[in-house]
Amino acid sequence: MSRMAIHCYVLVCMAIAVQGVSFYAILKGVANATSLLGQTTDVEKLSKCAKLCENEDCASFSFNQQQTTCRLYSSRHIPSLDSPNDGYSYFQKREEGEFTNYTRLAQRFFFEDREWTVIQKRFDGSISMDRLWNEYKNGFGDTSGEYWIGLETMHQVTTNNPTSLLVLLESWAGVMKYALYETFTIASEHEKYRIDVSGYSGTAGDCLDTTGHNHMKFSTRDNDNDLTHNSCAKVFKSGYWYAGCSACNINGPMKNDTGKNERYAIVWHTFRNHFTPLRKSMMMMSNSP
Structure with missing residues (x-):
């Protein structure tokens, strides 16, 4: 069981607004040092640092809460999965019409000596899928409980x-x-957030690829992109990368394991090679080695 040992910590992220200027926190900030505007400034609060970035020359800023220091930049940060070593939280201006829901990228785990960001978590059925x-595009839930990080965030991170991708599963037993x-990509919204994975290893079985979910577009009950004449998302009451319809849907309704085959549940068919309702699931992403 040592291979399944996991450790987590939570990073605090937020969105802020200062006199009509809206900023948002990004997953990690990769800042171009040449775009630094002036010197590091001493400020008491995050909101004061944001206020300094109101001028048109400032595109982004970073704030160190422990040192109470602020840095302004003339270019935007690049979202990254790398952990910063400088103690700064990174923010940038919200452009008109821009999707900026990176604030859900908050919970981190260690598994197999790698650091992972949680993008889906189910364990008590407290939120509806x-x-x-x-909603699936922007994300929902809370990092302290069940949540879905958002397809657009997955796309932005896996594109850059x-x-x-790591999927952790636990049965009712x-x-x-x-x-x-080892390879995980989510395509753009124009491509219906298609999922592409490869390089499987593990103990749960390669359910995504062997049962037809790989390379599928995402479907919800109001945006049906599966391969059937019906809406899998309506039938299984959840959004997912459906083919026809579901063999490994970890967004399915939460149900107890009664010993019978049950497809209308959290399932990963290759877990036991039949439809066994699972108790917990977690999807995570990390930089490829």
Whole structure:
């Protein structure tokens, strides 16, 4: 069981507004040192640092809460999965019409000596997964409980960084298994957030690829992109990368394991090679080695 040992910590992220100027926190900030405007400034609060970035020359800023220092930049930060070593939180201006829901990228785990960002978490059925397209796009839930980080965030991060996917699963009997995909990409909204994975290893089985979910577009009950004449998202009451319809839907309704085949549940068919309702699931992404 040592291979399943995981550790987590939570980073505090937020969105702020100063006199009509809206900023948002990004996952990690990769700042171009040549775009630094002036010198590091001493400020008491995050809001004061943001206020300094109101001028048109400032595109982004970073704030160190422990040192109470602020840095302004003339260019925008690049989202990254790398952990910063400088103690700064990174923010940038919200451009008109821009999707900026990086604030959900907050919970981190260590698994197999790698650091992972949680993008989906199910464990108590406290939130409904039967949601519309924009909710799956933007994310919902809370990092302290069940949540979905958002398809647009997945797309932005996996587009800018070579990324791996880790799926952790636990049965009602307490058996834990995992599926690791060394390559993980989510396409753009124009491409319906298609999922592409490769390089499987693990103990839970390669359910995404062997059962037809790989390379599928995402579907919700108001945006049906599966391969059936019906809406899988309506039938299974959840958004997912459906084919026809579901063999490994970890967004499915939460149900107890009664010993019977049950597809209308959190399932990963290759976990036991039949439809066994699972108790917990977690999807995570990390920089590819």
